[in-house]
Amino acid sequence: MAEISIDVQNLSKLYHLGTFGTGSFRQDLQHWWVTNVLKKESPFFQAHRAKQDDVNTLWALHDVSFEVKSGEVLGIIGENGSGKSTLLKIISRITRPTQGVVRGNGKVSSLLEVGTGFNNELTGRENIYLSGYILGMSRDEIRRKFDEIVEFSGVERFIDTPVKRYSSGMYVRLAFAVAAHLEPDILIVDEVLAVGDTDFQKKCMGKMHEISQTDGRTILFVSHSMQAVNSLCDNVLWLQKGRIQQWGDASEVVNKYVSSIQKHCLKQEWKKMEEAPGNESIKVKSVELIPHLDDTFDVIDIRTPLTVRFQLWNLEQNSNISTRMLLFSYSGECIFTVLSSSVMCYRPGIIEGECLIPGNLLNDGSYFISFNFLKNTAIHLLDFNECLSFDMEDYRGDLKWYGKWWGAVRPKLQFSLQQKEREPFWLSSIS
Amino acid sequence: MAERKHWEWEINNSSSYWGASLAELWAYRHLLASLVRKNFLVNYQQTILGPAWMFLQPILTLATYTLIFGRLVGLSTGTLPPVLFYFSGIILWNFFNECFGGTANTFRENAQVFSKVYFPRIITPLSIFCTQFIRLFIQLFLLFLLYCYYILFRDFIPRLDTWFFVFPVALLAVGSIGMGLGLTLSVITAKYRDLSGFVQLGIRLLMFGTPVIYPLTYLAPDMRWIIQLNPLTSLFELFRFSLYGEGVVIFPFLAYSLFFAALLLAIGLLLFNKKGDSIIDIV
Numbered sequence: 134m135a136e137i138s139i140d141v142q143n144l145s146k147l148y149h150l151g152t153f154g155t156g157s158f159r160q161d162l163q164h165w166w167v168t169n170v171l172k173k174e175s176p177f178f179q180a181h182r183a184k185q186d187d188v189n190t191l192w193a194l195h196d197v198s199f200e201v202k203s204g205e206v207l208g209i210i211g212e213n214g215s216g217k218s219t220l221l222k223i224i225s226r227i228t229r230p231t232q233g234v235v236r237g238n239g240k241v242s243s244l245l246e247v248g249t250g251f252n253n254e255l256t257g258r259e260n261i262y263l264s265g266y267i268l269g270m271s272r273d274e275i276r277r278k279f280d281e282i283v284e285f286s287g288v289e290r291f292i293d294t295p296v297k298r299y300s301s302g303m304y305v306r307l308a309f310a311v312a313a314h315l316e317p318d319i320l321i322v323d324e325v326l327a328v329g330d331t332d333f334q335k336k337c338m339g340k341m342h343e344i345s346q347t348d349g350r351t352i353l354f355v356s357h358s359m360q361a362v363n364s365l366c367d368n369v370l371w372l373q374k375g376r377i378q379q380w381g382d383a384s385e386v387v388n389k390y391v392s393s394i395q396k397h398c399l400k401q402e403w404k405k406m407e408e409a410p411g412n413e414s415i416k417v418k419s420v421e422l423i424p425h426l427d428d429t430f431d432v433i434d435i436r437t438p439l440t441v442r443f444q445l446w447n448l449e450q451n452s453n454i455s456t457r458m459l460l461f462s463y464s465g466e467c468i469f470t471v472l473s474s475s476v477m478c479y480r481p482g483i484i485e486g487e488c489l490i491p492g493n494l495l496n497d498g499s500y501f502i503s504f505n506f507l508k509n510t511a512i513h514l515l516d517f518n519e520c521l522s523f524d525m526e527d528y529r530g531d532l533k534w535y536g537k538w539w540g541a542v543r544p545k546l547q548f549s550l551q552q553k554e555r556e557p558f559w560l561s562s563i564s
Numbered sequence: 565m566a567e568r569k570h571w572e573w574e575i576n577n578s579s580s581y582w583g584a585s586l587a588e589l590w591a592y593r594h595l596l597a598s599l600v601r602k603n604f605l606v607n608y609q610q611t612i613l614g615p616a617w618m619f620l621q622p623i624l625t626l627a628t629y630t631l632i633f634g635r636l637v638g639l640s641t642g643t644l645p646p647v648l649f650y651f652s653g654i655i656l657w658n659f660f661n662e663c664f665g666g667t668a669n670t671f672r673e674n675a676q677v678f679s680k681v682y683f684p685r686i687i688t689p690l691s692i693f694c695t696q697f698i699r700l701f702i703q704l705f706l707l708f709l710l711y712c713y714y715i716l717f718r719d720f721i722p723r724l725d726t727w728f729f730v731f732p733v734a735l736l737a738v739g740s741i742g743m744g745l746g747l748t749l750s751v752i753t754a755k756y757r758d759l760s761g762f763v764q765l766g767i768r769l770l771m772f773g774t775p776v777i778y779p780l781t782y783l784a785p786d787m788r789w790i791i792q793l794n795p796l797t798s799l800f801e802l803f804r805f806s807l808y809g810e811g812v813v814i815f816p817f818l819a820y821s822l823f824f825a826a827l828l829l830a831i832g833l834l835l836f837n838k839k840g841d842s843i844i845d846i847v
Contacts, residue, residue: 140571148845226682229577229841236571246680252602256608263602266595268683295609 136201136238138319138351139224144233146219146375193219194230195375203238203318204349208366208383210390216375217355218323221245224353225321230243239318239351242269246323248308253297256436257288257307260296264311278314283334286310313340319351320344338535343364350560359387361482361535369470391432391526399424401520414452415506418444418483422502422521425492434528435543438492441502441521452478454514456486457505461519462498468541475510491500494546496538497527583683583837592687599691600698618702625654633777642779644808645714648707651791653776655703656803659696659735660742660796661767666692667746668763670836671754671843678844686833689750693743702737711807723809731806734799737825741795744828747836754843775800780812792817795824 168228194216201207209217215279224235250267251260261282265275275282283289285374286307288299297306322341338361345352345365356362362369362383367384371378379386402419403409409416424433433439447454455475458467473486501522506515529535621820626647633639634646660833667689671678674688713722753760771777774796780788790798798813798821805811 173678222679224577226575227679228844229579230575231577233576235575236573238572238612241573243681249680252606254606259602259605261597266592266598267677267683269683272594313765 134251136142136203136204137200138239138458139201139235139237139353141200141224141235142198144194144197144223144235145192145231146195146216146223146228148191149189161482181243187250192375197233197372197377199370199377199380201351201353205368206352206354208354208362208369208387209372210356210362210369211372211378211420214374214542215372217372218245219324219375220372221321221353221355237319240269240320241251241319242266242315242317243321244312244315245321245542246310246325247305250307251296251304254295255301257283257292257297260307264308268312269317270315274316282314285313306334309337313337313344316348319353321353323355323358333538334537335534338365358535359391360525360529363387364535370388388432391524399521399523409446410517411446411515412448414508415454416446416448417517418446419522420502420504420520421518422523424523432526433523434497434526435497436528437525439490439523441488441490443486443504445486445506446481447478447484449478449482450480452466453509454478454484455507455510457507458488460490460507461501461503462494462502462541464465466541468495468500472510494542495525496540496543497525499524502515513515557560569823579838579841581838583686583833583840584627587685589684590684595683596648596687596691596694599687603695604692604698609677614831618699619706622654622658622703622706625658627650628652629777631735639778640782642781642810644779644804644810645718645720648710648714648720648808649779649804651710652804652807653800654803655700655707656735656800657771657774657776658703659700660738661771662696663739664744664746664749664767665692666696666761667743668749669745670750670751672750672757675844686836689743689747689836693739697735697739707807722807725809727806727809729806731803732804733822734803737799737822738796738803740825740829741799744825744830744832747832748828750836751839751843755846762797770794770796773797779804779810788812795821797821799825 137449138252159453171368195529197216197220209220211217215427219228220245222245222540223230224237225241225245227243238369248264250264252263255263261279262275283292286303286309288303290298291303304359324359341352341354342365344350352365354362354365368381368426369383369413370380370387371390379389400419400421402421403417406416406418411417420443421441423442425438426433441458443456445454446536453475454477456473458471462468471488473488476484478484501519503516503518504520505513506517508514527538572794604615608617611617614621629650630646634641634650660762670685671691678685711722715722749759749763753763773794775782775791780791780797780801780821783791792814802810802813802818803811805813
């Protein structure tokens with residue numbers, strides 16, 4: 134059994150919220166007076182004990198225990214504010230825990246940001262050294278790897294130019310190049326792959342693979358990209374509100390996590406007509422997005438076909454009703470609009486509609502759906518906006534490329550390559 | 565399972581007054597050197613005169629002081645030529661001022677780096693101290709040139725003796741006071757920023773409470789003790805006494821100054837080490 138590289142026990146971190154102002158100075162003085170001069174226990178401290186979930190405090194981490202084996206790649210996932218960054222900061226010795234202990238063996242280097250310690254006024258060369266030292270490299274190490282770093286970054290021509298004149302891409306590449314050549318026993322990485330162009334991201338992921346697999350180093354890796362976590366990590370730690378939600382095999386935890394954040398926004402339903410959104414002509418009874426999954430814990434990915442189903446109360450007589458469905462990306466760009474067939478309703482009643490979005494059509498990302506309910510295909514009876522939303526996860530199969538897939542849609546089209554007969558030898562010899 | 569009882573490192577909620585071990589500081593010596601280098605390079609980046617500013621800045625101050633305090637106000641500088649008198653005061657005061665001002669904002673200015681990567685925090689103020697010390701030595705060389713000029717061409721005869729070799733003591737003690745105050749303040753201003761406004765004003769006033777532009781002998785003998793309560797006073801006088809043979813050096817006051825310097829540095833270092841870890845949460 135592999136040795137344990139990091140051992141985390143009952144780790145908790147309490148943050149005080151709110152601003153520090155005149156009040157805090159008075160409180161501090163009072164606290165100091167009571168504890169140090171009168172030798173009593175501080176009233177504030179007692180208050181904390183009595184009411185640990187005080188409005189002004191926040192447990193960013195609460196009783197977190199886990200261990201990482203030597204050579205293991207541990208992914209840490211969770212929503213924003215779940216304590217991922219706090220955990221990394223404690224393990225990399227930037228801040229201290231309120232309670233609990235972290236113990237470990239080996240040299241730790243942390244990459245919580247690209248370009249830590251870079252100074253804009255200095256040249257690329259100076260910055261490689263400065264940043265390298267700050268990240269904990271030795272002089273020999275940097276000297277030995279200097280050429281390699283420069284080559285990896287691809288900024289050879291500008292190495293003696295101040296980095297403030299670099300394009301942002303060059304800056305990031307140089308910064309990451311330094312970081313990528315760290316050789317710690319334990320590497321702590323926070324979402325640094327979300328920078329730079331696709332080509333460079335590919336390079337970074339490749340480097341991460343290389344570090345984790347060939348060199349056998351322990352890595353803690355925080356990311357929002359489930360694709361990256363899935364392909365890199367052995368185990369995954371899922372944090373929620375500062376506590377461990379699940380810790381275990383990567384694909385299992387990732388699937389649970391993704392399906393848990395997707396569940397919320399797939400269905401809206403109103404039982405009573407009076408409470409339903411709408412107006413005197415039309416009211417919405419339900420809207421629902423049904424993914425065609427193999428089992429309920431599975432994840433919506435780009436292959437998944439989706440059915441959109443909705444029900445309306447039509448309150449008018451002799452109304453020719455049709456529906457327009459619009460699909461927007463999360464940035465608000467309209468991906469497509471579809472118009473339903475129209476239905477002639479002679480008297481009030483329930484109308485049901487259904488639309489199938491096939492799999493292998495949308496790109497990965499977050500989407501929302503809006504409806505326009507129309508009369509005579511032109512008059513807007515009701516606009517029902519942003520009522521459904523869903524995330525489409527990436528799926529690459531065996532593809533060895535992890536960059537963002539370009540394009541608004543990602544249809545699977547018939548696209549094939551064939552090798553024709555070999556060129557005649559006299560043609561190839563000319564070139 | 566191979567349960568190991570021994571761990572190479574441990575992180576818990578108690579911070580120590582002693583901070584990083586010497587071995588760890590030694591491991592980061594190249595970072596220190598690199599930061600000192602950065603401090604110099606960044607200061608003179610994109611200036612036409614470059615490092616010449618290191619000479620130009622005190623020379624311009626010297627010209628101003630000689631003109632205003634020497635000619636217009638007519639402050640006496642004792643038997644010393646005003647140029648030599650002011651220059652020694654200016655470079656020593658600058659050294660104190662920069663040591664203090666440079667370290668007093670350690671946490672605020674480096675919050676970005678401190679919140680992203682670990683290294684012994686004391687390296688940062690230490691790099692400021694080293695930078696200023698090197699700068700002081702370069703300026704001392706300029707003082708030496710002026711000194712020679714006055715001896716050769718102005719018939720200035722200094723009373724030099726073995727006291728000359730004491731002047732580094734004055735420099736170190738002044739630096740210690742500057743850095744000790746700066747470190748203490750960096751911890752306090754990280755939380756209470758309005759303090760730095762008062763402190764800047766205080767430092768400016770302190771200059772007039774220190775014999776920078778006037779000799780202590782300028783004051784009536786029974787009034788001197790007020791100024792001598794300022795621990796910097798005896799050190800400035802010691803500096804001039806060792807260099808030029810003129811100055812008021814009284815042993816009880818000198819001992820008081822040296823003790824004060826050691827105490828301030830100790831308080832500053834201990835406080836900085838103790839509070840350095842938790843301050844990053846509130847800065």
